[in-house]
Amino acid sequence: MDNMDLEVLREAQAWMAQGHRVVLGTVVRTWGSAPRPVGALLALRDDGRLAGSVSGGCIEDDLVLRMREGRLAARGPERLRYGVSGEEAARFGLPCGGTVALVMEPLGLQSALDELLARLAAGERMQRRLSLADGRVQLQALAGEAPDGTWLDETAEDGRGSLVSTHGPSWRLLIIGAGQLGRYLAEMAVALGYAVSVCDPREEHAGGWPVVNAPLVPGMPDDVVLAMKPDAHTAIVALTHDPKLDDLALMEALASPAFYVGALGSALNQRKRQARLAEHFGLSAAQLARLHGPIGLRLGARTPPEIAVAILAEMTAVRYGAELPAGLQGRDALRLGQGLPAACQGLDA
Structure with missing residues (x-):
């Protein structure tokens, strides 16, 4: 929804x-x-x-x-x-x-609209089942995935006289870094329907975080990513420019099923980051190739809100499987084994 x-x-x-x-x-x-x-x-x-x-x-x-x-x-x-x-x-x-x-x-009253909205406001993800015979509604909280691992996103008649719909955020975004760019990215992502959370253990950056719909999560980035249990509806973006923080998040994010993992930095910094992740954390070439960086589409963005737009545009393209011209792609595409230390070349996914 x-x-x-x-x-x-x-x-x-x-x-x-x-x-x-x-x-x-x-x-x-x-x-x-x-x-x-x-x-x-x-x-x-x-x-x-x-x-x-x-x-x-x-x-x-x-x-x-x-x-x-x-x-x-x-x-x-x-x-x-x-x-x-x-x-x-x-x-x-x-x-x-x-x-x-x-x-x-x-x-x-039979529509349970007040209860639905109250539970959505509390951050729950809900399934609403409408009886087409009498208009009565049943609500059920969803943990996110069905037993077969698929997301319960569809709105459809169930063949038994009910219309079943899912409400609440289907897509999640974890932002590492509570700076100015993180703020704009969080605000825009909330408007796009993402459930946004932010991690930044640096008190000087996290103090006074203004985006009420994107809560700060305590802890170090690697622990936060693990606790989040990223799935195919999760994006993780590292924005601190501090390897001690960004690398911790990325080492866990790139090994997860997250549909999008990106990090702020130039093409040179991205290659250095990929080398560190391979050498110190054992990530494979295939895992490193999933990293989007330089992050965002090449839109000529310069200001923090413009960069946030470019990041969300790339996330949207990846989410829907859109094919983009090479000139728009921001990532420094990594061929398997190219530019990595010899110890990493040839590693399997």
Whole structure:
């Protein structure tokens, strides 16, 4: 769930507290080129006001009309589909004949919205199960992974009459370094829906940390990384420029399943860092090749907020598997064995 969808739930809660009738729409399936992904949310209140989006606007116009006329989810949850025909797709502004399937849910005490938002505010990750027969909701806290090791991210009907959705941060970012760059990176990453934590044992840097949604974690970087148990939804970024701190984090991060590991520094410093990690910590050439550095896309960034943008842009590209032109890639790509001490060359992953 991204921050925009969380704001939709908060807006719906506020409208209900004001006495409005509110209907929550969830994208449950798409075909073709759809404007919003599965799981996207839209809240409508009885006077036609809305929050969120499920299309470019034309579907919302039809939903608002139904809401004002009292025809939307009047007796309980209902399914709607837009764009089944080419003519209808054109009418509702769906590109390339796309189709969007929605579940529209009238909100009330049975929806457990207050409890859901309270537990999300406490940092929990929640599974919400909506009965399509009577609109009742069951909530379950998630530890993060299913027994088979996959993340429970999908929004879908379960084949047993329920709509199951996952709420709360799916992606995590650990920042090593509470300096100015770390602050901008944390603020922007929170806005992108990451659960952000920061490690910096240096009191002169960590004192007065201003980002309340990105808590400081006590301890040395290697211990913090191990305690975090990085998985394929975790990014770890080292920004201190202090080898005694950055290297501790990187030696554990590069041996983990983290989808992104990066470190601040020039190409020369990166090669020196890779040599240290190989010689002193025994990291293999394949593990060292995972290190992104110089960190971030080559956007010409100079200021701390610009560098934060470049880092998050690279993280986003890696997260979605986007192929980037070589001129944009910031990393000093390491061929296996190249530039490493002789003792490390030829090591297996």
